[in-house]
Amino acid sequence: MTEHVLQMEDVTKTFGSGRTEVRALKKTSLDVSRGEVIAIIGPSGSGKSTLLTIAGGLQGPTEGEVRIAGERITELGEKDRSKVRLEHVGFILQSSNLVPFLTVSDQLKLLDKVKKGNMTKEERKGLMEELGITKLTEKYPNDLSGGERQRVAIAKALYSNPSLLLADEPTASLDSDRAFEVMKLLKSAAVKKDAATIVVTHDTRLTDYVDKVYKMVDGVLHLETEKGGAASLDEGRTDFLEKGGNEDGI
Amino acid sequence: MFLAWREIRQSKLRFALVTAVLLLVSYLVFFLSGLASGLAGLNREAVDKWQADGIYLTDESDKSLTQSMMEVDLADDVVADETAVLAQTNLIADNGDAKSGVALFGIRPDEFIMPEPTEGDEFSDEFEVIASDSLKEEGFSVGDELDLSGSEVTLTITGFTDDARFNAAPVLYMNLEDFEKVRPGAAAMAQQEGSAENPDGQPAETDQGLPGETVEQPEMVNAIVVKGSQPDEVPDDLEYLESETFIENLPGYTEQNLTLTFMIYFLFAISAAVVAIFLYVLTVQKISMFGVMKAQGISSAYLSRSVIAQTFILAVIGVLIGFGLTVLTGQFLPAAVPVSFDYGMMAIYGAVLIAVAILGALVSVWTIVKIDPLEAISG
Ligand SMILES: Nc1ncnc2c1ncn2[C@@H]1O[C@H](COP(=O)(O)OP(=O)(O)O)[C@@H](O)[C@H]1O
Ligand SMILES: [Mg+2]
Numbered sequence: 170m171t172e173h174v175l176q177m178e179d180v181t182k183t184f185g186s187g188r189t190e191v192r193a194l195k196k197t198s199l200d201v202s203r204g205e206v207i208a209i210i211g212p213s214g215s216g217k218s219t220l221l222t223i224a225g226g227l228q229g230p231t232e233g234e235v236r237i238a239g240e241r242i243t244e245l246g247e248k249d250r251s252k253v254r255l256e257h258v259g260f261i262l263q264s265s266n267l268v269p270f271l272t273v274s275d276q277l278k279l280l281d282k283v284k285k286g287n288m289t290k291e292e293r294k295g296l297m298e299e300l301g302i303t304k305l306t307e308k309y310p311n312d313l314s315g316g317e318r319q320r321v322a323i324a325k326a327l328y329s330n331p332s333l334l335l336a337d338e339p340t341a342s343l344d345s346d347r348a349f350e351v352m353k354l355l356k357s358a359a360v361k362k363d364a365a366t367i368v369v370t371h372d373t374r375l376t377d378y379v380d381k382v383y384k385m386v387d388g389v390l391h392l393e394t395e396k397g398g399a400a401s402l403d404e405g406r407t408d409f410l411e412k413g414g415n416e417d418g419i
Numbered sequence: 420m421f422l423a424w425r426e427i428r429q430s431k432l433r434f435a436l437v438t439a440v441l442l443l444v445s446y447l448v449f450f451l452s453g454l455a456s457g458l459a460g461l462n463r464e465a466v467d468k469w470q471a472d473g474i475y476l477t478d479e480s481d482k483s484l485t486q487s488m489m490e491v492d493l494a495d496d497v498v499a500d501e502t503a504v505l506a507q508t509n510l511i512a513d514n515g516d517a518k519s520g521v522a523l524f525g526i527r528p529d530e531f532i533m534p535e536p537t538e539g540d541e542f543s544d545e546f547e548v549i550a551s552d553s554l555k556e557e558g559f560s561v562g563d564e565l566d567l568s569g570s571e572v573t574l575t576i577t578g579f580t581d582d583a584r585f586n587a588a589p590v591l592y593m594n595l596e597d598f599e600k601v602r603p604g605a606a607a608m609a610q611q612e613g614s615a616e617n618p619d620g621q622p623a624e625t626d627q628g629l630p631g632e633t634v635e636q637p638e639m640v641n642a643i644v645v646k647g648s649q650p651d652e653v654p655d656d657l658e659y660l661e662s663e664t665f666i667e668n669l670p671g672y673t674e675q676n677l678t679l680t681f682m683i684y685f686l687f688a689i690s691a692a693v694v695a696i697f698l699y700v701l702t703v704q705k706i707s708m709f710g711v712m713k714a715q716g717i718s719s720a721y722l723s724r725s726v727i728a729q730t731f732i733l734a735v736i737g738v739l740i741g742f743g744l745t746v747l748t749g750q751f752l753p754a755a756v757p758v759s760f761d762y763g764m765m766a767i768y769g770a771v772l773i774a775v776a777i778l779g780a781l782v783s784v785w786t787i788v789k790i791d792p793l794e795a796i797s798g
Binding site: 218222225227228248251252253254255256258259260262266268269270271275278279282283284309337 | 429708796
């Protein structure tokens with residue numbers, strides 16, 4: 170039996186009502202298991218971030234049910250959802266989600282202050298080496314390059330051993346070489362930590378490294394490719410990426 | 420405390436500014452409190468020195484010592500562990516070089532308000548006085564002969580005593596037996612009766628009396644000071660005041676105290692507002708950072724505690740430096756500035772300032788609690 174870390178069942182999300190109503194997410198179901206890495210691509214405004222934030226328990230769905238590690242978060246209040254996030258979810262955001270006045274090692278230390286059961290010293294050392302940030306531990310975010318910052322953000326997200334890793338356009342602020350490198354590291358680190366991972370991105374090359382690619386259009390999620398790289402992409406999708414990918418910019 | 424300290428270390432300038440504001444406010448508060456207790460001391464230190472429980476005045480005097488006049492024998496009707504009669508008048512004393520407004524107290528040397536001289540001797544002969552040692556700074560010394568305004572009598576300083584100022588005037592303690600001859604009314608009364616050249620030491624008369632017949636005159640005093648009184652057995656025509664009530668009714672005392680206290684309270688309100696605004700601005704700048712932390716599951720409580728801890732640290736530093744500066748300034752003030760530091764009171768004010776700063780930080784706490792992590796993530 171595969172362990173579904175994230176289970177979303179018939180989830181919808183509607184903002185506003187009447188004439189201003191926006192159906193950001195139409196009936197969507199999505200399961201992600203441990204160690205599985207999926208990508209969601211799609212044009213700007215199609216509902217990708219909405220899906221991701223519902224998956225992470227940052228907002229509730231209008232209908233449907235969401236479980237994280239078996240826990241029905243749709244029935245919890247913000248305080249308990251916050252606990253579930255601390256316990257199970259790691260976020261990586263488009264721009265740095267680092268605390269400006271903490272050094273790299275203090276960013277991780279902060280997590281030790283608020284939660285037990287983070288990585289051991291050795292695991293942490295291994296992760297830092299893998300992400301190539303061992304030499305940066307005493308630096309502040311301002312002294313890091315964009316790519317370094319995102320690598321630290323990955324370390325931070327994985328440090329608390331999350332079972333669910335959610336990344337919303339983690340490479341959007343990077344040039345393509347950096348984006349490539351960061352995505353590669355994200356994927357391998359996530360797999361190594363056995364986290365269920367969702368990466369929202371518009372960068373085609375990033376999808377080379379994932380197990381499944383979903384496409385979001387107008388609040389509807391389609392499975393695009395499974396266990397494949399760019400080579401297996403059909404024409405339609407490439408077209409879409411050229412048209413839609415660019416407008417889904419920074 | 421982890422987050423709190425790290426941020427302070429990293430943003431020294433910002434937090435130095437908040438601390439500086441708290442420092443200046445606490446400096447001002449401490450200084451005003453020093454001034455308040457200094458000025459209060461000017462008014463009350465002689466009364467405090469007696470360690471009396473209360474004082475009897477005539478009920479028609481409306482709690483005013485000067486307006487209260489009673490026969491000295493009334494002291495026998497007062498039930499108390501210890502009683503001391505007190506006659507009082509205000510005069511200008513002149514030793515030839517210096518003049519000073521003084522409060523002349525006529526007392527009985529065997530009663531408990533009799534002061535211990537800290538320099539020189541007790542009065543023994545006629546017209547000798549023990550003077551407040553604050554007169555030394557004004558150029559008076561033991562052995563000085565004092566001409567008095569409104570009286571022909573000359574007084575001699577035989578000794579000084581400490582803590583002897585009353586209603587902002589240095590006190591001269593003399594024997595009640597001679598006091599009647601010094602009361603300013605005495606000479607005037609004598610003149611009215613036709614004995615214009617009333618020589619020094621000549622007994623003066625009171626209202627109903629005839630010149631030279633003081634022996635039969637009832638001695639008049641202004642008040643009876645008591646220890647261990649039974650206020651439910653107040654003699655007719657008298658009113659019992661607790662010492663504190665008596666002091667509060669000294670002319671100008673309450674008004675002056677209220678003014679300074681009001682200023683201090685106002686400063687508390689100001690520091691609450693300033694700290695609130697400062698921290699709020701700092702917090703608003705960090706909203707997205709807090710939002711990201713909350714998205715990661717760090718609780719509002721943890722973040723709020725961090726802001727409170729920061730405020731506490733800054734307030735303590737500010738108040739301590741303010742305290743140090745106040746004490747330092749106190750060392751260099753001219754003696755004429757009536758500042759006296761009541762460290763107990765300052766500790767309370769310091770604690771209130773810290774509490775008030777933390778109150779100001781609650782605005783930021785509220786802001787943090789209201790942050791929606793979703794907005795920080797998608798913003
Ligand atoms: N809080 C909100 N209130 C109203 N409309 C929203 C809100 N969040 C998202 N939307 C709308 O939902 C749709 C999907 O948004 P989003 O999930 O951010 O798209 P994407 O991340 O794919 O660019 C958009 O039309 C957006 O305007
Ligand atoms: Mg988005």
